[in-house]
Every structure is written in structure tokens, then in C-alpha cells.
Amino acid sequence: MDRRKFLKSSALLSGLLSFSPSDLWSSQKGTKQSAGKAKNIIFMISDGMSTGTLSMADLYSRNILGKGSNWLNLYHERKVSRALMDTASASSIVTDSAAASSAFGGGIRVKNGVLNIGANGEKHLPVWQKFKKAGRKAGCVTSVTITHATPAGFCINSERRNAEPQIAEMYAELELDVLMGGGDEFFNPEKRKDKKDLYSVYQKKGYQVLKERTDLANIKKGNKLLGIFNTGALPYSIDRVHLSEFKNTPALAEMTKAAIDQMKEHPDGFVLQVEAGKVDWAAHANDISALIHDQLAFDETIKTVMDFAEKDGNTLVIITTDHGNANPGTIYGGSATNNFNSISEYKYTNEYVLNTIHKEFSAKDIKDWIYEAHKLTLNDEEAKHMMSFYNGLEKEEGLYNYKKLPFKLYSEIQKSRNSVGWISMDHSGDYVEVAAYGPGSELLKPFIKNTDLHELMLTASLV
Template sequence: MDRRKFLKGSALFSGLFTLSPSDLWSSQRSTQPPHMGKAKNIIFMVSDGMSLGTLSMADLYSRNILGKGSHWMNLYHEKKVSRALMDTASASSIVTDSAAASSAFGGGIRVKNGVLNIGANGEKHLPIWQKFKKAGKKAGCVTTVTITHATPAGFCINSERRNAEPQIAEMYADLKLDVLMGGGDEFFNPENRKDKKDVYSVYRKKGYRIMKERADLKTAKNGEKTLGIFSTGALPYSIDRANLTDFKNTPTLSEMTQSAIDQMKNHPDGFVLQVEGGKVDWAAHANDIAALIHDQLAFDEAVKTAVDFAEKDGNTLVIITTDHGNANPGTIYGTDATQQFNSISEYKYANEYILNTIHKNYSVKQVKDWIYESNKLILNDDEARHLLSFYNGLEKEEGLYNYKKLPFKLYSDMQKSRNSVGWISMDHSGDYVEVAAYGPGSELLQPFIKNTDLHDVMLKAAQI
């Protein structure tokens, strides 16, 4: 080998890594292909907190148990989409929260964790759904968590605090968004708001139809403004909705997505719609594999709903992604890994429901019987006693969305030894994530992007 050529090449190669990621991305943007079509409609889909392992395991479960590949992965197999990896960092950290992540999409800028479309010096960046409303399009959001939560809010409003959900509920009404569906009754209902304000009446006066149950989706009329609030707090996990009669009147994400499309699709200037599988993130925070897979598959059904419409319509850009990873779950090598992973199909409920059912007066036998009934797992006496110690106040577990301090991690560790699924944490991660785009404007998607680039992609695709 010519040593001088090698050293020259090595210097050039090493010099590449002295560039910042932004330098690399900016060079990519300069070589974007020409715009091949205008998107009249845009559907932006976010599986909140979806690590690559979540996407992989949902597809594996679908193939092994349901006998078919997931719709998202089928789009890759069929080469129907443009595909990219995305850096999800915020202005304050390589690991973002959902507010900063959604602000990157919605405001086109990176902000600090915890705020919505507010810059470092207090400047307000106009959220993208407001831009599209000003351009004459209808705009909506549907989610499986509270409709006022960070991800939908980041496309719509400016706020110093992502947790200002009572105020965000009122901001939406002022913006006259066309379709809002999710949970969060406590932010609209005067009986549950601290200020006792009837926010539902505010929406009614502005001409909104208020929907509270799944059956109400059938009464929604084309072109009508709708507010669908289907639960206090977030909607139930999909696995619980399927197996508990109390939740049969709760719509699926796919059903809400279809209803939102139907309400806005005939508008002459088009529509924009955000669709969020918010409970994927919550399941990851709880290290709950059954809840995670079933909510990811529920999101996957919504992907099919959106892409089916886009294929027939021909004028709709569908962007499918996540805002950040969470807990990085994955399958673990072992002789019985396949069989153990497939045993998740015997899980009947989310871990939150399972652990909420246990009380401190349960006996060791009652705990073991309940765990077997709900997960077909056989615990030994020591494991059952360890679970009970949390209910007797001997141990406590913190964690986001763990208000009752349930032993999520302890129980997921017990499941891990039997289902071959492990987790690196109970919180967000800064790994690069998947992006797929279908329809006019999808050619704008570069192979490696920042989260803020998707804001520009939407505007350029719609030629706004």
C-alpha cells in the first residue's frame, strides 16, 4: 500500500469527524432533489417514545403471532416510502422531551426541554398548524393521551410550560382548530378544573360538536368542527381496551384518524392532521412490553388508515416517525428466545392494570394466582413477597406516569426472565430514530436529518 495515499486518506476521513452534524446536514440540504409534486394534505404521524426496538418487536410480534408483517415495515418491503434517520436532540440536551421534540416539528426550531415553541430569549415561533390555517387549510390533532399534551400542543400553540394543559385547552378554542380528539376531560370539565370554568361551553359557542364516546364518531359531519374527549386523563392502553369491557366505548387511534380525515377531506384547500400514539411512550416509561407492543400495533393500524387514504387521494403527504426513543427495549439472545418472546401473546392486560389490582392485604398465593391469570407467569414465593413489599410501604418506585409508585421495574424484570425482552432504562434516549414519508413531497426527505428539517419538508411539500 502507498503509505502517503493512506495517510492522506486517513487525514481526510478523520477531518470529516471534526465537522459538526449540522455542517454535514447543511451540505446534504444543498443537494436536495427537485420538488416532484405539491401536497394538498399532510398527515404527520408520531409514535411517541418509539425506539427502534419497539418498531422491530411490534413487527416481530405481528409476524409471529398475527401471521402478517406490520404496515410500517411493509411500506419498506414494498419500497413505497422515502426513509431517513433523524437526530432528535433539543436545544438543551442530546436527549429531548416531547415538548421540545414537537416544537422542532411544529416551530421549526430547537427549544429547551419543557417549553413549546418559545426560543431562548422568549421569542415565539409560529407553530406550523397555525401557518397552515392562515393558508386556508383545515387542521386537526388526534392522540391516545390528553389532547392538550406536549406532542399535539407543539404543532399548535406557544407556551412557557408544557404542563399548562388547562390553558392549552382554551388556546385551542381561540385558534379554531377543526378536529381535536383524545383524552383530558379534566381540562375541559368545570367539575374537575380548579377555576371551575366550563371549557366545553366555550367550544359549543364556537360551533363545535362535543363527542364523548366511540359511537359519537359516526355522528360527526363532514366540515363540522369537533372536539372528541373520550376519557379523563389518557385513553386506556390498547391491550386493556381489547380485554376489559369498561373500555369498549373508547375509540381506537385508527378510528379517530379515519373520522378526522373524513371530516376534513373535502375541504377545497386541503387539511393537515397530526396523529399521535402517545401511550407507546407511557408503556416504555413503565417498561411494559405488552402495553408497548399493542399500542405500537394500534398506531400501525392508524398508519394503514392514513396511507390507504393517501394512496386513493394522490395529493396527501404522510410522514411517519417518532419524537424520540424511550428505554430502548430489545430482545435478548438465548436458546428459548423465540418461544419466550412469543409468550407475550398470553398477556391479557397492561402492567399498570395488573399492579393496580394487587392490594396490600393480598396473600402470597393471591399474588401468584393473579399474575398467572393475567400473564400466565408462574412466580415463586420470594418474587410474590417482593412485589407485596411495595404495597406494604417497605419499598417505593419513582418514575414518570407512575403516580401510585407501582413496582413497574421490579415486575418487568420478572417478566424479562421469562419473555427475553430487556430495557436500558425507564426514560427517554437520544438515539437516532426512523422517519418514513409517502406521497408528494416525500422526495424531499434526505437520508439523515435533524428533527427541525421535517418542519421545512412540510412547508416545501405544500408550497407554502
């Protein structure tokens, strides 16, 4: 072999190997990276999104809707930096949402169940407070209660993630600029145990209170916003579309656009957290129609955010999840494609379907209702097994299963028809996806810890 050719080739190979994977990714044709300071930050979280959830939403979008998902299209078009993230908390390799959000918000790993408070009681200043002190506007938008763990982790310190009535009061003291989601029971004097009227408290501080979807069209410029659109969490996306009682509840993308529009003209910029919280709840229930459609609602919100960020040019967008949940996925088989596509026949969530059944239902009533709702034909044994839960013979536990509904049983029945399986009904410790766009996205390394995103935001914006 020619020695000069060999040395030339070796030098070329050595040069290539000197690049990190992130350097190679960033240099690919089509990648849009922006160095410099980020004026705005939009941090997007699909809570409890396992990789299988991301995959199935894209598969459903391509097979049924005829287009790829917006998240995966960012990868195809090489517009983003991409990483895998370790989601562990201080107390476990499997985190809860409070500790996960504290990793992003406080920059430290805390025990599950607490918000931005360390092992010795030390309070770590949440990131949205840091940005408020630096002159930015700050807000949170979610499909669950606005006082829930994920938005709270960016904003406050608390020993208990479940102290939602108190968290609602803390938000008022901080005077965050936009708060939108559910949770009327934490603001309404008729529903709070202490009878405090937090709506009045917020109004006295200059907030415009929004209660319905139509209110989004009548937002006054310059106002701080408190949008509380439901008691408890907002409805699942597929139920919001098909059930008339939810027609005046806004979609996540609509709330997000309103939040951006309200803050985007601030000369010092803004920071916004956007959470698809019901993706996590759907995974806890092994509810496939709820899961896919809420992930797709999050995906539509990605488009809303990216449309703004690409035009603006000064906005860092981070898209990720806080942890996996239930690790759903499609199962091999000759009919796997057709089985999976049959999910498009589902009109409602499993939650709505199972809540509709009551103990007076006969086996035939159950079979008729399941066919009407999901186009599934149950056999007599399956129908009788479901009846046993409503007759008090069997019970099923679960984090958001207050009524002891047979979520697991029904998901197993569906599995034999739709080829979707689940490993559990709870969080998992698997590594998760992160995508970043705009100024500061070049700082994202190929493998990170959840706390690294806290530092990335501060470094990207020079706060």
C-alpha cells in the same frame, strides 16, 4: 488489463457514486414517489418509539398475527423515502416531547419543557397556525390528553408544557378543526379549578362535542370537532380490548379515520397530526404488553392513513417518532423465540395488573393473579418481593408512576420469561426512523435533524 474497458468501468462507477443515497433509494423498482405540491399533510408520531419497539411490534405481528407490520411493509414494498433523524433539543442530546414537537412545529430547537419559545422568549409561529392562515383545515388526534406536549407543539406557544388547562383555552381561540383524545379534566367545569366550562365555549364556536366511541358514527359534516373520550389519557389498547369499561372508547385508527373524513373535502386541503402517545408511557413503565399493542394500534392507523393517501394522491404522509424511550429489545438465548412469543398470553397491561394488587393480597393471591393475567408462574421469593411495595417497605419512582407501583421489578421478573430487556425507564437520544410518502417525500434526505421536517412540510406544500 484493457485500458478502454478500465476507463469505461471507472466512468460507470463514478456515475453511480455521484448519486446520493436518497437518489439510489428513490430510483429502486417499486418506490412510489410523487413530485409536486402536497394538498394535505398527515404527520404521524409514535411517541417514545425506540427502534427496538418498532422491531418487536413487527416481530410480534409476524410471529403471532401472521403478517408483517404496515410500517415495515412500506419498506419492503419500497413505497417510501426513509431517513434517520437526530432528535436532540436545545438543552440536551436527549429531548422531551415538548422540545421535540417544537422542533417539528416551530422549526427550531428549544429547551426541554417549553413549547415553541426560544432562549430569549421569542415566539415561533407553530406550523398548524401557518397552515390555518394559508386556508387549510387543521387537526390533532392522540391517545393521550389532547392538550399534551406533542399535539400542543404543532399548535401553540407556552413556557410550560404542563399548562394543559390553559392550552385547552388556546385551542379554542385558534379554532382548530378537529381535536380528539383524552383530557376531560381540562374542559369539564366540575374538574377544572377555575370552574370554566370549556365544552360550552367550544360549542358556541360551532364545535360538535364527542364523548363516546358511538359518537363517531353521528358526526355532522362541516362541523368542527372536539372529541374528549376520557379523563386523562385514553386506555392502553390491550386493556381497551379486554376490559368492558373501555368498550366505548375509540381506537386511534377510528379517531384518525373520522378526522380525515371530516376534513378531506375541504377545497384548500388539510393538515393532521396523529400521535400514539401511550407508546411513550408504556416505555416509561417498561410495560411490554402495553408497548407492543399500542405500537400495533399505531400500525393499524398507518394502514388507515395510507389507504386514504394512496387513493387521494395529493397527501404527504410523514411517519416517525419524537425520540426513543427505554430502548427495549430481545435478548439472545436458546429459548428467545418461544419466550418472546409468550407475550401473546398476556391479557392486560402491567399497569392494570399491578393496580389490581393491594396490600391485603397474600403471596399466593399475587401468584394466582399474575398467572391469570400473564400466564407467568412466580416463585415465593418473587411474590414476597412484590408484596413489599404494597406494604410500604419499598417504593419506585417514575414519570407516570404516581402510585409507586413496582413496574421495574415486575419487568425484570418478566424479562427472565419473555427475553425482553430495557436500558432504563426514560427517554434516550438515539437516532430514530422517518418514513415519508407522497408529494414532497422526495425531499427527505437520508440523515436529518428534527427541525428539517418542519421545513420539509412547508416546502412540500409551498406554504
